[in-house]
Amino acid sequence: MASLEGLTEAQIDELRQVLRQRQDADGVQRLIMAPMAEQGSCPRCQSSRKVKHGTEFGAQCFRCKDCGKTFTATTGTPFHRLRNKSNLLENAACIADGLSVRKTAARLGFSVQKTFRWRHRFLDFLDQQKPSALAGIVAVDETFFPVSYKGQRKSMPRTPKKRGGKAKDGAGTEKTAVVVAVQRGTQVVFDQVLERTTGADLTEALRPVLGTDAVLSTDGNAAYWTVAEDLQVESGYFVSQYHGKGGHGPGHVQSVNRYDSSLKPWMTRFRGVATKYLANYLGWRRLLDRFKDQLTPE
Ligand SMILES: [Zn+2]
Incomplete structure (x- = not known):
């Protein structure tokens, strides 16, 4: 402590950084490692009988007493085998x-x-991480993103236009379709990147989350008649005289429009998302939208 007096500006910065890293390391340890040592179970057989078995990438390793498999607190998570x-x-x-x-x-x-x-x-x-079920009135609509091969050096398609089912807007730009479904009155949002926007594709995209008690609310796109029929859900729609205006009937899609109109400006910061990563960015946006200001690093 006495030698702190003699430190230069640069040394203070360095010290600050070391201390912060140390604090962060403790925080990470507390968050993911400690609970595992106490109550974590084997990811393979769910047995909680385990013994310590060395370390791997700075994480405590365990060996399952029942199936013999080794694992750490981060097995099966994005943090597995991650340095730093x-x-x-x-x-x-x-x-x-x-x-x-x-x-x-x-x-x-x-x-x-x-x-x-x-x-x-x-x-x-x-x-x-997507909702497993949507109930009540579910507003559904498609939204479109420009197709981008950003960062892709190998296997560039020679004729991108031939790739399956990409729609084009009036300006002739290739687009990828995403179906967005919002459980009205909640922050619960489901989305799925589509190959095509046919009734069959929309049905398959929505099948896992749309329960028979859901009421589908759309802008009147006929493809959703197929969806409602195949999934045996009730459906309603609101068609305004001017596209994008109005929407006060029981079948309006305002909640999904609202989601879309905050998603689009948010995406611009990435200056064109590579199509193959589009789903990842959508997942990120769902997280931010769901938890808003309550979201902490922990
Ligand atoms: Zn086991």
């Missing part, structure tokens, strides 16, 4: 703030490539 775990909280803070890869890289002191890998490991996981 002490950066997890800072990285999570950047995700909560919706920062770009470049800004996140600067904050973490990582390369852009490494930050990108971390980013998509998390987002892959978020993509899997």
Whole structure:
């Protein structure tokens, strides 16, 4: 403590960084490692009989006494076999703030490539987090994103136009369709990237989440008649005289329009999302929208 007096400005910065990392490492330890040591069970056979079995990437390893498999607290999570775990909280803070890869890289002191890998490991996981069921009035609509092969060096399609089922807007730009379903009056949102926007594709996309007690609410696209019939749900729609205006009947799609109109501007910060990662970004947006200001890195 006495030697703190003699530190230079640069040394103080360095010290501050070391202390923060130390604190973050403790935080990560508390969040994911400690509960495992107490009550965690084997990811393979769910047995809770385990013994300590060395360490791996700085995490305590366990060996299941019943099936003999080894595992850590992070087996089956995006954090598995990840180095620099002490950066997890800072990285999570950047995700909560919706920062770009470049800004996140600067904050973490990582390369852009490494930050990108971390980013998509998390987002892959978020993509899997979707509501398992939508009930009540469910407003459904499609939204479109420009097709982008950003960052894709290998196997560029020579004639992108021939790739399956991409719609085009009036300007001739290729688009990828996404169906968005919002449980009206809630923050519960489901979405799915589509190959095509046919009734059959929409049906398959919505089948896992639309219960028979749901009431489908659409803008009147005839494809949804097929969906309602196949999934045996009630449906209503509101068609206004001017597209995009009005919508006060029981079948309006305002909640899904509202979601879409905050999704689009949010996406612009990434300056064109590669189509193959689109689902990941949608998962990220669902997380931010669901928890809003209550979202913490932890
Ligand atoms: Zn086991």
